[in-house]
Amino acid sequence: MTPSPQARRAQAAVKAMTGIGFSNALARTVLKKLIKVYENNWEYIEAENYRLLADSILDCQESVGSDGNRTDVSASVVPELPRKRLRRNQEDSIPSPLATGAFTSGESNTRVKRIKHVEEALCEGESPPLSPSMHARDMHQVSDNSGTLICYNEAMIESNVKNFQERTAIACSSISEKVLPDISDNYHVPLTVLSPHKVPSGIKGNQDRSRAVDIHWPNASNGLTNANMLEAPSIWNGDVSRQHELRSEPSRFQGRVSTNTDIASSNTGEVKLSLTYISDCPDFKAPNLESIFKIVEDRCLKSYKILQPDFSLMNIMKEICQCAVDLAAESDKDTQKKVRKVTPNGSGSPVLHTRMTTSSSGASMALVALGSPRETVNSFESSQENDMRENSAPEPSCHNISQSLAVIPLQGPLLDESDIAKGEERVRISLINEFTSERFPAYFHYIPQNAVYQNAYVNFSLARIGDEDCCLNCFGDCLNTPIPCACTRETGGEFVYTLDGLLKKEFLDECISMLRYPDKHHHVYCKDCPIEKSKDEHRPDACKGHLVRKFVKECWSKCGCSKYCGNRVVQRGIARNLQVFYSAGGKGWGLRTLEELPRGAFVCEYVGEILTNIELYDRTIKETGGARHTYPVLLDADWGSEAGLRDEEALCLDATFYGNVGRFVNHRCADANLIEVPVEWETPDHHYYHLAFFTTRKVEILEELTWDYGIDFEDLSHPIKAFKCLCGSKSCRNRNRSKARSRAPGPK
Numbered sequence: 096m097t098p099s100p101q102a103r104r105a106q107a108a109v110k111a112m113t114g115i116g117f118s119n120a121l122a123r124t125v126l127k128k129l130i131k132v133y134e135n136n137w138e139y140i141e142a143e144n145y146r147l148l149a150d151s152i153l154d155c156q157e158s159v160g161s162d163g164n165r166t167d168v169s170a171s172v173v174p175e176l177p178r179k180r181l182r183r184n185q186e187d188s189i190p191s192p193l194a195t196g197a198f199t200s201g202e203s204n205t206r207v208k209r210i211k212h213v214e215e216a217l218c219e220g221e222s223p224p225l226s227p228s229m230h231a232r233d234m235h236q237v238s239d240n241s242g243t244l245i246c247y248n249e250a251m252i253e254s255n256v257k258n259f260q261e262r263t264a265i266a267c268s269s270i271s272e273k274v275l276p277d278i279s280d281n282y283h284v285p286l287t288v289l290s291p292h293k294v295p296s297g298i299k300g301n302q303d304r305s306r307a308v309d310i311h312w313p314n315a316s317n318g319l320t321n322a323n324m325l326e327a328p329s330i331w332n333g334d335v336s337r338q339h340e341l342r343s344e345p346s347r348f349q350g351r352v353s354t355n356t357d358i359a360s361s362n363t364g365e366v367k368l369s370l371t372y373i374s375d376c377p378d379f380k381a382p383n384l385e386s387i388f389k390i391v392e393d394r395c396l397k398s399y400k401i402l403q404p405d406f407s408l409m410n411i412m413k414e415i416c417q418c419a420v421d422l423a424a425e426s427d428k429d430t431q432k433k434v435r436k437v438t439p440n441g442s443g444s445p446v447l448h449t450r451m452t453t454s455s456s457g458a459s460m461a462l463v464a465l466g467s468p469r470e471t472v473n474s475f476e477s478s479q480e481n482d483m484r485e486n487s488a489p490e491p492s493c494h495n496i497s498q499s500l501a502v503i504p505l506q507g508p509l510l511d512e513s514d515i516a517k518g519e520e521r522v523r524i525s526l527i528n529e530f531t532s533e534r535f536p537a538y539f540h541y542i543p544q545n546a547v548y549q550n551a552y553v554n555f556s557l558a559r560i561g562d563e564d565c566c567l568n569c570f571g572d573c574l575n576t577p578i579p580c581a582c583t584r585e586t587g588g589e590f591v592y593t594l595d596g597l598l599k600k601e602f603l604d605e606c607i608s609m610l611r612y613p614d615k616h617h618h619v620y621c622k623d624c625p626i627e628k629s630k631d632e633h634r635p636d637a638c639k640g641h642l643v644r645k646f647v648k649e650c651w652s653k654c655g656c657s658k659y660c661g662n663r664v665v666q667r668g669i670a671r672n673l674q675v676f677y678s679a680g681g682k683g684w685g686l687r688t689l690e691e692l693p694r695g696a697f698v699c700e701y702v703g704e705i706l707t708n709i710e711l712y713d714r715t716i717k718e719t720g721g722a723r724h725t726y727p728v729l730l731d732a733d734w735g736s737e738a739g740l741r742d743e744e745a746l747c748l749d750a751t752f753y754g755n756v757g758r759f760v761n762h763r764c765a766d767a768n769l770i771e772v773p774v775e776w777e778t779p780d781h782h783y784y785h786l787a788f789f790t791t792r793k794v795e796i797l798e799e800l801t802w803d804y805g806i807d808f809e810d811l812s813h814p815i816k817a818f819k820c821l822c823g824s825k826s827c828r829n830r831n832r833s834k835a836r837s838r839a840p841g842p843k
């Protein structure tokens with residue numbers, strides 16, 4: 096009788112096993128279990144010349160412990176069904192050690208196969224299928240003549256390696272040809288060093304909340320340190336769910352190297368772009384990433400006739416990130432037909448925020464994608480699901496060296512919809528989008544007070560505050576004393592606040608008039624204007640003039656009054672009910688009030704990083720080619736009063752990366768309901784001061800808060816490109832170009 100196909104396959108499997116020295120009985124027993132567990136799915140059993148079967152038999156042999164006691168074969172030997180075959184493509188190109196006949200049996204065979212098995216599990220992100228009897232010492236350092244292959248710490252093995260992040264050491268290096276003589280070198284060289292706990296250099300502040308990622312670009316010639324290699328698996332953690340082969344055009348170098356470029360995204364929202372070299376040439380060295388970028392840029396400039404002088408591959412990378420964001424938002428729009436109200440704990444829409452930062456040294460870069468990882472994946476899910484199971488992301492392994500660019504999401508919620516200020520303000524400030532699927536604004540770090548970025552000279556010292564600049568002998572509330580204290584010197588011997596904490600009418604009127612009708616007010620002209628210098632350092636134009644602004648001077652720590660003194664309004668922070676909301680009409684996110692505000696009410700400060708003018712220039716021009724809208728505000732209220740302002744004294748506030756709710760206030764030409772007023776307290780020196788928003792009129796509940804950025808929409812030479820104004824004001828300067836006026840360079 097002709098054996099059934101199933102029987103024929105079983106016979107072949109057993110024959111293969113006896114052929115390499117296993118007993119017929121054991122092979123049959125284990126095979127039976129495998130067939131059962133894998134539900135007759137022979138594909139797994141037959142793969143790589145029955146590698147799974149061979150490994151299971153080896154484990155079975157070991158499970159007959161050193162004490163001679165046999166453990167239950169079904170429980171301990173047969174591995175669980177594999178969840179995903181992440182490296183199938185690569186494995187296909189690598190002959191199985193069994194197939195090559197490189198190993199016979201015995202200890203070295205067992206060891207190498209185990210290594211391979213563990214290594215495969217690493218790449219798949221599964222816990223390595225260590226048998227319970229495997230001794231920690233076996234894996235603590237598995238090495239042979241070729242050097243260290245894999246190291247685990249004992250604790251991890253004992254806990255059956257549940258979590259890769261608990262791993263303290265996994266070091267990989269190439270398996271030498273002595274060990275795997277016929278394995279083609281498959282260079283999958285990581286260009287990146289990924290650490291989810293590092294903050295990009297150049298970014299200061301609360302570092303552990305930021306949880307951004309540093310991506311370094313080591314020279315391939317330097318190679319990766321083992322430490323570098325340690326981190327990659329924990330990030331990918333095996334749940335790569337989606338992979339797109341962007342291009343699979345093997346470009347032949349010296350006839351023996353081909354490359355693959357893949358994009359993969361994981362269930363946790365990571366996006367990984369990887370460039371894989373496949374070479375059978377033993378001397379092949381992966382090139383340095385910067386050189387690759389340079390060549391690609393040159394080629395693009397030539398072949399694609401790209402004209403922008405600031406074209407760079409990094410910008411293209413940023414574009415890719417931006418497209419991912421747009422696509423995610425688009426795809427969500429399609430799936431959500433109705434507008435949804437975002438509730439604090441509600442499940443939101445897919446959104447991926449991207450941001451790039453460059454360190455001042457330029458040696459490292461970070462591409463950070465932020466958002467709701469699960470949802471990000473959802474946005475891609477429907478169409479490509481099956482592809483992803485088949486084509487999985489190549490992962491670094493002992494015989495693979497990988498080069499990759501990775502976009503890593505921050506873990507956990509980034510912005511809290513119930514309080515975007517993260518508890519940093521006296522009041523909660525909620526966030527809502529009733530119009531689009533965008534759940535959060537682009538990433539920024541909330542700070543309630545200004546913070547120096549790097550070089551700005553901001554010196555707060557009690558010694559620098561003279562007796563004439565504080566009210567040492569006051570007590571309680573200065574506003575209640577019959578004679579105005581020394582702190583009113585700046586404002587002509589009068590407090591500018593009413594007993595209700597509002598700006599007095601006369602003071603407010605003058606501030607408004609100054610900004611709305613600048614030509615009627617006094618200007619000063621710098622000898623060496625920092626703005627003009629930042630445009631052209633060697634041949635700066637003459638200063639266009641700066642308004643001499645009116646300052647509010649609040650009492651402070653050196654004063655004798657209490658913290659609740661009526662002359663301390665801005666420094667006590669936000670007291671009104673505000674909300675960040677998605678504004679209709681194309682202006683993006685904005686700020687509105689949830690309570691009625693009287694005229695002259697303090698709303699919030701404009702908080703950001705304190706930068707020197709040069710730093711601002713570097714940030715906006717050198718790093719982004721001027722294409723990005725940042726949020727800089729010049730602190731030029733007193734620039735003209737000093738000849739030869741030093742760079743570290745010509746300051747501005749940039750709320751792009753760090754800021755408070757002030758960064759959401761949109762622009763309105765001429766008749767905005769907020770006005771920015773310079774306020775000093777910690778220093779009498781006007782290089783640095785606070786910018787506080789006060790209402791110019793009564794503002795209704797839910798009304799959007801706006802201020803006039805002072806943009807000259809006609810000044811096309813300004814380094815920071817203006818946007819197309821959608822303020823809707825009758826006096827919009829962008830629409831009535833002839834009426835456009837120049838105030839401070841904009842956006843201010």
Ligand SMILES: C[S@@+](CC[C@H](N)C(=O)[O-])C[C@H]1O[C@@H](n2cnc3c(N)ncnc32)[C@H](O)[C@@H]1O
Nearest residue numbers: 682683684724758759760761762818820821822
């Ligand atoms: C300080 S931010 C305001 C918050 C911003 N809307 C957001 O979504 O983050 C300034 C940016 O908002 C947009 N914007 C503000 N006012 C606008 C207006 N009147 N018309 C069009 N866009 C505006 C511009 O993109 C500008 O660069």
